Amino acid sequence: MSSSLFSFTIKDFRAQLRGLVLTGSAVAVGVAFLVLSVGGAGALVQSYEQSAAADVGGAAVQVVPGGTGGTLPVGAAGRAARVPGVTVVAERLVGHANVIAPSGRPLDDRALVTSIAADPALRWQRLAAGRWPEGAGEVALDRESAERVGAAPGGTVRVTRADGGTTEVRLTGLLDTSASQALGSQPAIGVPYARVGAYATGARATHLDLGLAPGADALTVAKAAKKALGGQVSAYTHAGAVDNALQSGKTMYAVVLTAALSFVLIAMAVARMVVTNTFSVVLAQRARQLALLRCVGTDRDQLRRIIRRQGLMLGVLASAAGLAAGAAACALGTAAVNGFADLGPIEVSLVPGPWTFGLAGAFGVLLTLWAVRRPARAAAAVPPVAALAASGSAKLPEPGSRAVREAASVLMLVAGAGLLVLGAFGGSAVSLLAVTAGAILTFFAVLRYAQYLLPPLVGLLGLALRRPLGTVGRLSVQQLRANSRRTAAASSAMLVGVTVAVSAVTAIGATEGGLDAMLANRMPAVFALDTDAARVPADAIAALRAERGLTVTPVRTAALTVDGRKTVVAAADPAGLNPDAEGVGTARGLGDGEAITLTQRPGPTVGGVRLTGVSGAPMFPVSLHPEATVYVTGATLDRLAPGAAAVSTVLINPAGGTGHDEARAAVDRALAAHPEIRIADTGSDADLIRSLLGRMMLVVTVLLGFSIAIAALGVAATLMLTVEERTREFGMLRAIGLAGEQLRRMLTLESVLLALTGAVAGTLLGLLYGTLASRAVLAGHVSPLEALASSGGTALTVLGILAATVLTGVAASVLPARRVRRMVVVDALQAA
Secondary structure (H helix, E strand, C coil), rough: HHHHHHHHHHHHHHHHHHHHHHHHHHHHHHHHHHHHHHHHHHHHHHHHHHHHHHHHHHEEEEEEECCCCCCCCCCCHHHHHHCEEEEEEEEEEEECCCCEEECEEECCEEEEEEEECCCCHCCCCEEEEEECCCCECCCCCCHHHHHCCCCCCCCCEEECCCCCCCEEEEEEEEEEECCCCCCCCCCEEEEHHHHHHHHHHEEEEEEEEEECCCCHHHHHHHHHHHHHHHEEEEEEEEEHHHHHHHHHEEEEEEEHHHHHHHHHHHHHHHHHHHHHHHHHHHHHHHHHHHHHHHHCCCCHHHHHHHHHHHHHHHHHHHHHHHHHHHHHHHHHHHHHHHCCCCCCCCCCCCCCCEEEEEHHHHHHHHHHHHHHHHHHHHHHCHHHHHHCCCCCCCCCCCHHHHHHHHHHHHHHHHHHHHHHHHHCCCCCCCHHHHHHHHHHHHHHHHHHHCCCCCCCHHHHHHHHHHHHHHHHHHHHHHHHHHHHHHHHHHHHHHHHHHHHHHHHHHHHHHHHHHHHHHHHHHCCCCEEEEHHHHHHHCCHHHHHHCCEEEEEEEEEEEEEEEEEEEEEEEEECCCHHCCCCHHHHHHHHHCCEEECCCCCCCCEEEEECCECCCCCCCHHHHHHHHCCCEEEEEEHHHHHHCCCEEEEEEEEEECCCHHHHHHHHHHHHHHCCCCCCEEEEHHHHHHHHHHHHHHHHHHHHHHHHHHHHHHHHHHHHHHHHHHHHHHHHHHHHHHCCHHHHHHHHHHHHHHHHHHHHHHHHHHHHHHHHHHHHHHHCCCCCCCCHHHHHHHHHHHHHHHHHHHHHHHHHHCCCCHHHHHHHHHCHHHHHHCC
């Protein structure tokens, strides 16, 4: 009996294979997406690791600070030079300076000064063009900064000196910082080792690169160097230094892989819905055959095993195809990235390891088995008496208790709605998490009731099509509404993909649109001065105050002991600060002897004096000065540190209706004589964050496009199966005068309506979830609807998603419509 049952399973699967091709394609796309996502995450981490390894350089032994300190002890280079086997020591010095633009103002980003070793073998930086700087008055600059100031090798560039002045130097070469973690995030100035002190403020030694005598053992020298320098340092061979630099790559890989797999899981969830729906349709069409099997002695368990084995075979074939497609996509991606992207010395491979292919294939097979589990249970419940039915198809009974399902759905809907309201309007620290959990729960409830919600939406969308399309439009809408369960199942897959995509796009777009208002409400000032000196020059403050349209607020600071620990205490006049910023209202009501502290202690002891702590604005001191942990009034600071407080920064706000650009121009004019002072601009910060959010929106849209593509395959599979079921119907329509072209348009319209119904419902849900999520992120600083209105790209992206679903609906109808047009009317009328 077992062998005959297995033989029947294989023969029956072969007979049904044609109708399952599109379903298998959905699983294959999901598996290929999984392989490509893991490979892409691995390639990103490879680039990170290779850039970290490249920054190690070529030294045989490297000495770095031990513990959490970032500076080597004084005299470390001299002691390392006396270690047996060491022939040359290159001390890596870093500091800070400013690159001056043609306007006379420094670039907003402070430049990192890096020392160029005298020994070419120990130079860890990479030169992109020109030559290395060697003498006095020569520097190298990173390519981006050179472009920003209009400089080229052989020309000149102006930089600040360590004494606060500026000087014109010869630009000998351009540094390639594209693959450097140490230099890639800011302007970089390379100067000869002996000249670092002339340009850099805060210069410190971060590494020692040791060159060894021929035959010297690197490990022995590393141990000797560590012993000679004491426990304050760590010494590594070249291989050990590379391994040490790669440690953070493991954490990054976990984060990137988790983010990538979240999109994969969404795509695979859609694929599971497609498989479940397809098998449900196939088994419903074969209800009479299943009943006949029951009549000839096949029990329920055997029937379930037949269907599950067919699901297993489909999963194996589809997963194998997906693995092949994923491997091909990874190979092509590797060639494209290494061939066209400017990665410098970095080479990456998108092809993951064999374990990834094995796990991805197993996941595809298990997903398919899980997807057919419910249809198999429903098919096994078909009674033998169904064999007497006139039609070969029937509605399969739904397994499980309906009361339990209804109760669970209502519970998820109520609990999810509560979490949505709590997260969007509660103002707690976990607001976004609450909105996310609420969206998931309510969405599962919506899916449960999809067969009641989506068919009326089909009818609503069809109203606009009945008049222009006439009979074809009416027939399409009637067919989809008549089989509400199948319509809901096919549209639900599209509903999942579009809901997630629109939710993400809406949340990102609203955050982007409300960014300016959010930063303005969180920051006490639009501009802040940044200088490497201990205090801002008095003439700079006077020049700023002389400019009309600016509100100037000096921030005085002093280093004092607070509760036994050394920290920075700040004071400023809050009258000139943004009144909507967090903590400004509290600061305006602060009295003498009171303090706002980062730790929120009720009675901090500052400089030996006990003050009264005021709660409610713990981050206000940090918003005034990055190192401040305590804010007091000016009178209190004068009492705590008489004569010791200095103006370390100045906060500036536009006044009297002055616009941002006009205010920035006024600040630049006032500081024309002080190129050493940089300007931190919240507008520039907003532009940077906005750029990152734009890229994130693009990435999210592309990744979720896989889910929409899989849903389109589900629509196509459903249509293909309904063509089999409705063969006689199509023959009758052709016999009474409906042309083949009209039948093609009817199926195309059904496909578009299936896709569009899920897309419209998904868009409405996505807009709701995304708006509530953005409200949680914006924390009431700006209305999400206002933020969305100011973000024009969001509306275009949502419209683009809707247009894409229409196109996928048209594409999904190509094969079914082609098959209908080829039908012979007589044969179709004779179909059972």
